[in-house]
Amino acid sequence: MKKLIGMIAAFLMLASTAFAETAIKVDGSTTVLPIMQKVVEAYMKAHPDVKISVSGGGSGNGIKALIDGATDLAMASRAMEQKEIDLAKTKNVAPNQIVCAIDAIVPVVNPANKLTETTLAQLKDLYMGKITSWKELGGEGPVVVISRDTSSGTYETWEGLVMKKERVFPGALMQASSGAVVQAVSKNKNAIGYVGIGYLDASTKGLKVDGVEPTAENAKSKKFPISRDLYLYTNGAPAGAVKGLVDFLLGAEGQKLVKEAGFVPLG
Amino acid sequence: MALSRKTKDNLIRNAFFLTALSSIVALALIMIYLFVEGLPIFKVVSVTDFLFGNLWYPTSDPPEFGIFPLIAASLAVTVLSSAMAIPLGVMTAIYLAEISSRRTRNIFKPIVELLAALPSVVIGFFGMVVVAPFLQETFDLATGLNLFNAAVMLAFMSVPTICSVSEDAIYSVPPELKEASLALGATHFETIAKVVLPASLSGISTAVMLGMSRAIGETMVVLMVAGGAAMIPTSVFSPVRPMPSSIAAEMAEASFRGNHYRALFAIGIVLFLFTLVFNLVASHVAEKHKQVGAATL
Numbered sequence: 001m002k003k004l005i006g007m008i009a010a011f012l013m014l015a016s017t018a019f020a021e022t023a024i025k026v027d028g029s030t031t032v033l034p035i036m037q038k039v040v041e042a043y044m045k046a047h048p049d050v051k052i053s054v055s056g057g058g059s060g061n062g063i064k065a066l067i068d069g070a071t072d073l074a075m076a077s078r079a080m081e082q083k084e085i086d087l088a089k090t091k092n093v094a095p096n097q098i099v100c101a102i103d104a105i106v107p108v109v110n111p112a113n114k115l116t117e118t119t120l121a122q123l124k125d126l127y128m129g130k131i132t133s134w135k136e137l138g139g140e141g142p143v144v145v146i147s148r149d150t151s152s153g154t155y156e157t158w159e160g161l162v163m164k165k166e167r168v169f170p171g172a173l174m175q176a177s178s179g180a181v182v183q184a185v186s187k188n189k190n191a192i193g194y195v196g197i198g199y200l201d202a203s204t205k206g207l208k209v210d211g212v213e214p215t216a217e218n219a220k221s222k223k224f225p226i227s228r229d230l231y232l233y234t235n236g237a238p239a240g241a242v243k244g245l246v247d248f249l250l251g252a253e254g255q256k257l258v259k260e261a262g263f264v265p266l267g
Numbered sequence: 268m269a270l271s272r273k274t275k276d277n278l279i280r281n282a283f284f285l286t287a288l289s290s291i292v293a294l295a296l297i298m299i300y301l302f303v304e305g306l307p308i309f310k311v312v313s314v315t316d317f318l319f320g321n322l323w324y325p326t327s328d329p330p331e332f333g334i335f336p337l338i339a340a341s342l343a344v345t346v347l348s349s350a351m352a353i354p355l356g357v358m359t360a361i362y363l364a365e366i367s368s369r370r371t372r373n374i375f376k377p378i379v380e381l382l383a384a385l386p387s388v389v390i391g392f393f394g395m396v397v398v399a400p401f402l403q404e405t406f407d408l409a410t411g412l413n414l415f416n417a418a419v420m421l422a423f424m425s426v427p428t429i430c431s432v433s434e435d436a437i438y439s440v441p442p443e444l445k446e447a448s449l450a451l452g453a454t455h456f457e458t459i460a461k462v463v464l465p466a467s468l469s470g471i472s473t474a475v476m477l478g479m480s481r482a483i484g485e486t487m488v489v490l491m492v493a494g495g496a497a498m499i500p501t502s503v504f505s506p507v508r509p510m511p512s513s514i515a516a517e518m519a520e521a522s523f524r525g526n527h528y529r530a531l532f533a534i535g536i537v538l539f540l541f542t543l544v545f546n547l548v549a550s551h552v553a554e555k556h557k558q559v560g561a562a563t564l
Contacts, residue, residue, distance in 0.1 A: 057525070142409040149495075149516040150326045151527060159327075167327055170336065173412060173506050174495030176516035187400050190409050 024052040024241050028062020028075030031153030032230050035101055036075055038257040039249045046248075050241050056153075066233055067093050072242050074233040077103065077157065096234045100249055102264040104197040104219035104227035105157050108182070108204040112189040114139050117208035120225055123162050126192060129169035134190070146184050146193035147172040154178060158194055161226045178262060194226075198262030219264045230263070301539060304524075305532030308332065317533065323497040323508075325517070325527040332530045338537065339499045340414070340507035345483045347418035347503065348425060352482070353475055355422070356429030360471075363430075364437035365459055376434065383427035391491035394420040399492060408504050410494060415503045417493035421485055425478035432477060436470020437463060469556040476549030480542045486511035510538050 026036055033056035040052045057065070062074035067088045080088075080095055088095050107123055109115055115137055125131045127145055134141050147168050148155040159168070175181045181193040186203035193204075197219060200206045206214045209225050218224040238246045248254045255265035270278075309317065312332045320333015359379065363372050398419065399411030440463050448458040464471070494506025495516070514531050521527040 144410045150324065151517045151521050156326075167324055170322065170498045171496050171506075173410065174497070174508060174512075174516060176490060176495075176512075180491075183395065184412065187396065188403065188410055188412075 023050055024073065024245060025065075025071045026052060026054045026073045026075065027057050027065045027071040028073075028233075029059040029077040029153060029156075029230070030056040030151065031059075031077040031103060031157055032075035032100070032232075033153060034261045035230070035249075035258050035263060038261055039245070039254050042253065042257060043245055043248050047244065050244070052245065063095075063233060066095065066235060067091055069093070069235075072234070073238075073245070076231045076233060077153065077228065078160070079229075079231060080233065094236045096237055098232040098234070098238075098246060098250070099229045099266065100232050100246075101230045101255075101258040101266065102219050102227060103157055103230050104214065104216075104224055104264055105154060105161070105194050106197050106200055106206040106214040106226070107192060107194050107209065108185050108200070108206050109192050110185055110189045111203070111205045113192075113205065115207065116205070117211065119210050120162060123209070124164070124166065127158075127163060127168045127172065128166055129171055141190045143192060144188055144190040145169075145172040146181055146191050147174055148178070148181065148194075149174050149176055154194070154196060157226070157228070161228065162194075196262035197264055198259060216264045220266075227264070298539070301532060301535055305529060305534075305536045308526060308529040308533045311526050312530075317530075318537070321499070323513070325521070325530055330526060332526075334510070334513075334530075334534055334537065336497045336499050337508055337510045337513055337534065340493070340497075341483055341509040341511075341538075341541070343414055343500050343507060344417050344421060344489060344493065344509050345479055347414065348421035348482045349475070349479050351418065351422040352425040352429055352478055356426045356474070356478065357433050357471060359426070359430045360433035360437055360474075361459060361464075364434050365455075365463060376431070379427050379430050381427075382423065383431070385424075387424065387485060387487040388491075390420050390423055391488040394488065394492035402504075406504065410506055412492055412494040413504045413506045414493065414500050417489050417507070417509070418503075420488045420492055421482040424485060424488065425482050428481055429474045429478040432474035433467070433471045436467040436474065439470075440466045465556075469553040472552040472556065473549050476545050476552070480545040483509075483545070484511060484538065484542055486515045490515050510534050514538075 026040070033054065036054050040054055044050060044052060056075075059076040059078055062071065063076055063080055063084050065071035066074035067084065068091070079097065085095060107118060113134070115134070118137070122131065122137060126143060127147065129145070131137065132143055134143055145168075148158070150168075155168075173184065175184055175193070178195045178199045181195050182199055182201070182204055185191045185193040195204075197214060197216065200214065208214065212218050212224045214224055219227040222228075232246060232249075234242060234246070237243075249258075250266070255267070258265045312320075317332055317334060318338070319335050320331065321335055322331040322333045323336060324331040363375055363379075367375065394416050395412070398416050401411065402408060402413070402416055403411035444462050444466055445458055448462040449455075453461070489509045490512035493509055493512060495508045495512060496506040497508045497513070498505065500507050514534055517527070518531050521531055
């Protein structure tokens with residue numbers, strides 16, 4: 001109970017700071033959120049006069065907020081749909097698309113696992129609970145499927161690019177952070193998990209997917225199947241304070257933060 | 268300052284009254300917030316579907332808000348950890364209060380209480396990197412992050428509470444009772460089992476309830492070692508996702524005042540009701556079996 005009260009109190013404090021008066025509002029994808037938080041933190045340190053509030057309501061909500069004029073900058077993990085572009089036109093909003101980073105999610109197994117490559121179809125079957133033994137893929141032992149909590153951006157990407165409208169089965173073990181996924185996979189020889197490419201290290205083994213190595217180059221060229229562009233949308237070409245923020249994010253310092261957040265920088 | 272004694276008295280009394288009031292007000296505000304934020308979810312999903320639904324997919328489209336697997340997990344973890352912690356805690360308490368020498372007691376009791384000072388994240392980490400691989404190897408399991416692991420870690424956390432509070436209760440049983448029992452020819456064991464334990468039952472039940480509510484509300488440990496699969500457990504080695512771990516894992520990224528956010532608050536309400544019931548039962552039992560002094564027996 002004490003913990004719960006503490007958490008709620010902490011949450012209240014967070015919620016109240018989000019309401020502070022601001023000059024720039026950013027809303028949208030929870031996938032882009034960790035990048036934006038790092039970038040905004042660094043940007044506001046350098047520009048104390050600019051107040052930026054960031055919230056993660058999901059790509060759809062972010063785009064909707066941009067169309068309604070409720071936000072200055074929308075973050076999206078998918079391109080705008082034609083329907084949304086049409087709606088924007090009727091409201092005299094001219095959405096301007098900016099690619100800000102590349103997202104690549106890599107399936108990882110324990111280094112003791114003999115498997116070195118897999119396919120999108122196999123990954124889908126594993127995460128739907130259809131493949132329950134590594135024997136079916138040429139290994140041994142039961143499969144332990146590790147997934148992220150459903151509200152994380154990593155989960156969203158995985159659901160979009162691998163599960164394709166199917167759900168991850170309830171038997172998957174949920175971990176609350178990419179670090180915890182790495183920890184759990186490195187401690188369990190039966191486990192398979194997935195993490196952003198920035199979390200690959202020697203404690204787990206990244207798998208080739210459909211014959212493509214999980215590297216930053218392959219993610220940039222989109223050869224790696226579980227990769228996609230991440231977008232920012234502005235109303236018209238960015239101007240003023242918004243332009244400052246966008247330029248900072250696309251510049252060397254911002255792209256370094258993109259890498260730190262576990263994503264693939266541009267260029 | 269020439270305050271009369273009476274005014275001083277009043278001042279001090281009022282100051283203390285305000286202090287006492289502040290915690291009540293804080294509690295009331297948090298409760299109101301909890302209900303205000305959580306209840307609107309029931310416009311989207313019925314109470315029965317929420318409590319007894321089997322699927323928890325709060326972010327898919329359309330979302331499913333069934334928390335039955337989460338409730339089952341919380342209860343399973345609590346029951347299993349109590350099954351370990353209660354005998355351990357109470358028996359340790361009996362040993363310390365009735366059997367051990369004063370010197371042993373003076374060394375052991377502080378050490379047991381020190382266990383309670385371990386931060387839960389440390390216990391969770393221990394469970395994750397030491398106990399989980401051990402369980403997996405020893406029992407040849409698919410994963411060591413499961414119900415059993417969580418229950419053992421929670422038992423670790425409740426034993427100090429149960430032991431320390433029970434020990435105080437047992438220790439404060441009036442010596443007249445014990446002396447009378449022994450004088451009537453009862454053995455040491457009979458005295459403990461038939462006189463001391465019944466006389467301290469109220470304290471022991473309070474201890475047990477405190478230990479159990481600690482187990483059901485504990486977040487960090489279950490988040491780290493329970494596995495996190497939102498399924499109804501089928502064995503003691505099933506991975507599970509108790510209610511607090513769902514709230515902790517998902518709240519940070521649930522969109523503010525969205526349905527997912529409200530559903531998480533509604534889980535908080537359910538959790539709150541559970542701990543409330545535990546506390547009510549504890550105070551009821553404590554009241555019913557109150558030891559009102561040697562003279563009345």
